[in-house]
Amino acid sequence: MKLVSFHLMPYRPLDLEEAAKHRSPWVVLPNRLYDPVKGAEEYARHIDALVYAEQLGFDAIGVNEHHQTAYGLMPAPNLIASALIQRTSRVQIAVLGRALPLVNNPIYIAEEFAMLDVMSKGRLIAGFVRGIGSEYHSSGTNPYFSHERFHEAHDLIVRAWTEPGPFAFHGDHFSLQYVNLWPRPYQSPHPPIWIPSQGSSETVAWASHPDRRYPFLVTFSSADLVARYHTTYREQARKYGYDAAGGQLGWACPIYVADTDERARAEGGRALETLFNDFLRQTFEMLMPPGYTSIGSMKNFISSRRALGGGRMTADGLIESGTALIGSPKTVLTGIERMREQTGFDILVALLQFGILSDELTRRNMDIFASEVMPHLRD
Amino acid sequence: MKGVPCSDNFIWGPEEALRNLYYDQSIADQILAVTPSEAQMDTMLKNRFAVAKFGWQPRWYNPDLEKWLHRIKLPTLVVWGDDDKIMPPEYGVLWQDRLPAARLIRVKECGHLPHVEHSALVAQHVRDFWEGVAS
Numbered sequence A: 001m002k003l004v005s006f007h008l009m010p011y012r013p014l015d016l017e018e019a020a021k022h023r024s025p026w027v028v029l030p031n032r033l034y035d036p037v038k039g040a041e042e043y044a045r046h047i048d049a050l051v052y053a054e055q056l057g058f059d060a061i062g063v064n065e066h067h068q069t070a071y072g073l074m075p076a077p078n079l080i081a082s083a084l085i086q087r088t089s090r091v092q093i094a095v096l097g098r099a100l101p102l103v104n105n106p107i108y109i110a111e112e113f114a115m116l117d118v119m120s121k122g123r124l125i126a127g128f129v130r131g132i133g134s135e136y137h138s139s140g141t142n143p144y145f146s147h148e149r150f151h152e153a154h155d156l157i158v159r160a161w162t163e164p165g166p167f168a169f170h171g172d173h174f175s176l177q178y179v180n181l182w183p184r185p186y187q188s189p190h191p192p193i194w195i196p197s198q199g200s201s202e203t204v205a206w207a208s209h210p211d212r213r214y215p216f217l218v219t220f221s222s223a224d225l226v227a228r229y230h231t232t233y234r235e236q237a238r239k240y241g242y243d244a245a246g247g248q249l250g251w252a253c254p255i256y257v258a259d260t261d262e263r264a265r266a267e268g269g270r271a272l273e274t275l276f277n278d279f280l281r282q283t284f285e286m287l288m289p290p291g292y293t294s295i296g297s298m299k300n301f302i303s304s305r306r307a308l309g310g311g312r313m314t315a316d317g318l319i320e321s322g323t324a325l326i327g328s329p330k331t332v333l334t335g336i337e338r339m340r341e342q343t344g345f346d347i348l349v350a351l352l353q354f355g356i357l358s359d360e361l362t363r364r365n366m367d368i369f370a371s372e373v374m375p376h377l378r379d
Numbered sequence B: 001m002k003g004v005p006c007s008d009n010f011i012w013g014p015e016e017a018l019r020n021l022y023y024d025q026s027i028a029d030q031i032l033a034v035t036p037s038e039a040q041m042d043t044m045l046k047n048r049f050a051v052a053k054f055g056w057q058p059r060w061y062n063p064d065l066e067k068w069l070h071r072i073k074l075p076t077l078v079v080w081g082d083d084d085k086i087m088p089p090e091y092g093v094l095w096q097d098r099l100p101a102a103r104l105i106r107v108k109e110c111g112h113l114p115h116v117e118h119s120a121l122v123a124q125h126v127r128d129f130w131e132g133v134a135s
Helices: A036-055 A078-086 A106-117 A131-140 A145-161 A201-207 A223-241 A261-279 A295-308 A315-319 A329-343 A359-377 B014-019 B027-031 B039-055 B066-071 B090-098 B117-133
Strands: A002-006 A058-063 A093-098 A124-129 A167-170 A175-179 A193-197 A218-221 A251-257 A325-327 A347-351 B076-079 B102-107
Touching: A002 A036, A002 A093, A002 A131, A002 A359, A036 A058, A036 A078, A036 A359, A058 A078, A058 A124, A078 A106, A093 A106, A093 A347, A106 A124, A106 A145, A124 A145, A124 A315, A131 A145, A145 A175, A145 B039, A175 B117, A193 A201, A193 A251, A201 A223, A218 A223, A218 A325, A218 A347, A218 B039, A223 A251, A223 A329, A251 A261, A251 A329, A251 A359, A261 A325, A261 A359, A295 B039, A315 A325, A325 A329, A329 A359, B039 B076, B039 B117, B066 B090, B090 B102, B102 B117
Parallel strands: A002 A058, A002 A347, A058 A093, A093 A124, A124 A193, A193 A218, A218 A251, A251 A325, A251 A347, B076 B102
Antiparallel strands: A167 A175
């Protein structure tokens, strides 16, 4: 199994009580609540933790992109990736991912990824995402064209990486007289492309297409939903006439391990609750701007939300539903193995720091995961 | 209109968006008391998608169009709610300034929908305007 240590880089010093007075910690949370001095310390500690993951034997370390939010402080994840390249020598660097529709010239993304790939001598994993709904509020990008822009930017980037330049590109959203990358990517034909998603059937069908066969990472979902998306991917692949490999299926999951279940819940439970209740808190209008999904998907989302109801999520509930793996090494391992038996997934993106989880507990979590869980996941 | 931001009704929740349409909140109360049918919900969703397609960015205005306003030479009546929370009354003033034959009526104690909130008054203005143009 491929193991990725992944960070969102939340702003942990956030005054949660003050933040709760605002519509959301995304888009509209006044940035006076951000202290750059504390922020500097945050970057340093989060980067240290990712670098430490190489030492512990992870295959890859991962970062991602979010804008104008206390939830994650990496509006430009490639800057962090660049720093990580300088401090590591073996691990792959996974940027999970860049939000393609948000830029007006996707060539810049192709160029930056090519730079990172060359600088790291072929250690880059390139994630492509659409960005979550709130990003369309903060960037001004029109959500109505989100899917179109994603697909067109993807095509442009892959062509820029693989076709001899210069060539001209004429799309509906992006038009360039000269596409001619300097540098070209280090890996041939290009860095692996991964698709993190909260799981829409449109994305599954697109990622699993035989021309692409991109690994599909399901994020922040209950174990049932993760299994369902993995199964959908496998079924879709079969319809296309091939069997999906385990390496095409990924699960991104908050994980906290301690010697006993009780201790793990006591140490990790509160931080887990802050991730889901405080840092992820967004209104329907922010999550689902019009056009971000089809009308049909949006109606499904509305009715499933009505069924779920509102209210704060509890650590117990999140653990029961398998949205997070928190417990003893045996408990965590069982959760992973159970999913593996169900879906055969082979990429685990472990979120070992989440919410307000401190550096000390993060470090302890990583150590126990590496010594007690990781060896059992090596085939 | 550059420099005069419209409100962001895309980020408002349904009740907030409805309330912000009206100065007189009793109208909003009446509408909120009725649960829309499935078909009405579908229409509302479709409208929302269409409106986003054209109005998301730049929010609620097309910077290329202002320069053509002077071409509207016909007599024009512009009616604007003084308490419009969607598009501020400055827009009405701009239309009056740019259209060669426009007259602006600002309706007091009125939100985004003067024809709903002050229908009799607006009807009277339209009638007067119509008669003025016809004579």
